[in-house]
Amino acid sequence: xxxxxxxxxxxxxxxxxxxxxxxxxxxxxxxxxxxxxxxxxxxxxxxxxxxxxxxxxxxxxxxxxxxxxxxxxxxxxxxxxxxxxxxxxxxxxxxxxxxxxxxxxxxxxxx
Amino acid sequence: xxxxxxxxxxxxxxxxxxxxxxxxxxxxxxxxxxxxxxxxxxxxxxxxxxxxxxxxxxxxxxxxxxxxxxxxxxxxxxxxxxxxxxxxxxxxxxxxxxxxxxxxxxxxxxxxxxx
Numbered sequence: 001x002x003x004x005x006x007x008x009x010x011x012x013x014x015x016x017x018x019x020x021x022x023x024x025x026x027x028x029x030x031x032x033x034x035x036x037x038x039x040x041x042x043x044x045x046x047x048x049x050x051x052x053x054x055x056x057x058x059x060x061x062x063x064x065x066x067x068x069x070x071x072x073x074x075x076x077x078x079x080x081x082x083x084x085x086x087x088x089x090x091x092x093x094x095x096x097x098x099x100x101x102x103x104x105x106x107x108x109x110x111x
Numbered sequence: 112x113x114x115x116x117x118x119x120x121x122x123x124x125x126x127x128x129x130x131x132x133x134x135x136x137x138x139x140x141x142x143x144x145x146x147x148x149x150x151x152x153x154x155x156x157x158x159x160x161x162x163x164x165x166x167x168x169x170x171x172x173x174x175x176x177x178x179x180x181x182x183x184x185x186x187x188x189x190x191x192x193x194x195x196x197x198x199x200x201x202x203x204x205x206x207x208x209x210x211x212x213x214x215x216x217x218x219x220x221x222x223x224x225x226x
Contacts (some may be wrong), residue, residue, distance in 0.1 A: 034214065098169070
């Protein structure tokens, strides 16, 4: 059974800092991995999707990497801003239709 | 930009009552999903739907739950007899899933409170 873990559970940084969020998964047989952003009480906004054959994806200040063999992904946020404050969720898709989610990392960027 | 929409945004119901949560997926998408998130917990998969039938369901999706695509645009989740533990945020998602490689796009959610 796939398990997804995200460390740390919470992170507080000053504005402008570069930061890394971590995601690990137990079963390396995945099709893709998605990173989402969730604002309090809101829905999930897809940030990046990495296919199993890819090593990384970039969108603006965000860069996600995938090391499938070791069951790890990282989300790198450059030059963080207060507007980046949110919970970041990692989810993997294996041989079925469902996404399996981690519990998320709550990020606070302080002005 | 196309988006998934859900109604209502909030619903309060009494235990034992039936509720229907509604979703309008992105128009050219083929796969539809329901997930839920109990407060403070992980987002959990409930069911996937393709070609007018359930393609996969989780252990949570028991006989009290059902899904339907009543017309060409709506996708609904019905909970027949709600329980206190059904209180959660329910998310609808859709994807144009070819071979499992596509992004799932989520709606804003319906917050269900069962009293």
